[in-house]
Amino acid sequence: MTIQANALDAHRRLAAVIEDLTDEQVAQPSVLPGWTRGHVLAHLANVTVALAGQAEQEGTKVEPYTGGRPARDAAIEAAAGRTAGEHRAAIADAVARLTKAWDDVRDWDTPVFYRDGTLVGTAYGVWREVEIHTRDLDLGPVTWSPEFCDHAVDFLSARVPDGVRLTLRAPDRTWTVGEGEDVTLTGSRTDLVAWLAGREPDGPITGDRPELKPWP
Template identity: 50%
Template sequence: MALNEVRATAHQLLAVTAHLDDAAARGDSVLPGWSRGHVITHIANFSEAMTRQVEEALQGRLVEVYDGGRPARDAAIEAGADRSAAELEAHLNQAVTALLEAWDKVGPTDWPLPILHRNSNLSAGLQATWRELTIHTADLDLGITPAAWSEDFCLHLLDFLRPRTPDDVHLVLKSPTVTWDDGAGETVTLEGALTDLTAWYAGRPAPGPITGPAPELLPWP
């Protein structure tokens, strides 16, 4: 996964959120209980937090992802969700642009530098950025769905989400192009397009049909 893929995803996100009106900004996303304003605020706040992770790591420092932890993160999303469409768009543009600029500063030998986001490193932080921007662009329900996800992204997301596979289940996801499996135990096979199977595993609505007995998944890692 290269930075240019993250950049392309970011540009797609900014394009679909350009010129929203207030009614659209307050409309429902695909996430239960969240408006598009919630999703946009979350992406912007995540982008600012990850920018700080990158910039501090390049200076040899570790900082918390969100000051005040998860409660402060959640409160900030609620506080920002009902802003005007113009305010949401401006915040998102500023935050995502700054994050891309931060990633551009990372040199070839910097990727192993540690960050506190998931107690990982800059390389994993770039992957997290890829996931957040790609998934939440689809969550906005503005014409981009998981059907647009690339095979590389689907396989990355499936591997990241392996902890969702239920205990004692051998989960097989079978698409026309890829067969992916995880776990040990009773085999459960689901069939469909790779994008649909990945969306289901990520807890998102699948754009197309999936056949097979879908098990209840464990929480996100």
């Protein structure tokens, strides 16, 4: 599949995960410190709209969030208390807007404000946001595809500390990033990538985990 198809497929799976979500579950904590599931869902709707906007404004560099990070954070707080049905509707509306915006893209290599990259980078961004935050909802086991894990390791390789040659070894995948002292971690591909993304793995990881750099 294309990156765009992967991102939209991730949204379809998110919709299935939250299909029967209750208002009580929305108000419960996610795995992210200080965020309820409502905060995660609000962020997913908002970031989808924000990255749709990068495509809608093709050819003009505009901030994804008008007002920058403070406006982003305020919007999440304002929407976190929605009912489950309202969250589902907001995400569905955001996906419809994203799909329309992507259908109208003329050149995916067009520069954008988001990460000082191109429109194709926004598709990768949607893919990452939805895959990772679906897991953050803590609504059941999540297994990431080999293709997503390959991308996530590439994107998150900047977190590997200086002077470390990190090998992540899963039964069906092995990644090596960085240069320096050899460190090998072994586990499932989803657990290894979750750890690299700053999340607590569901299953065991063997090896001494180094302290990671900030999110890139």
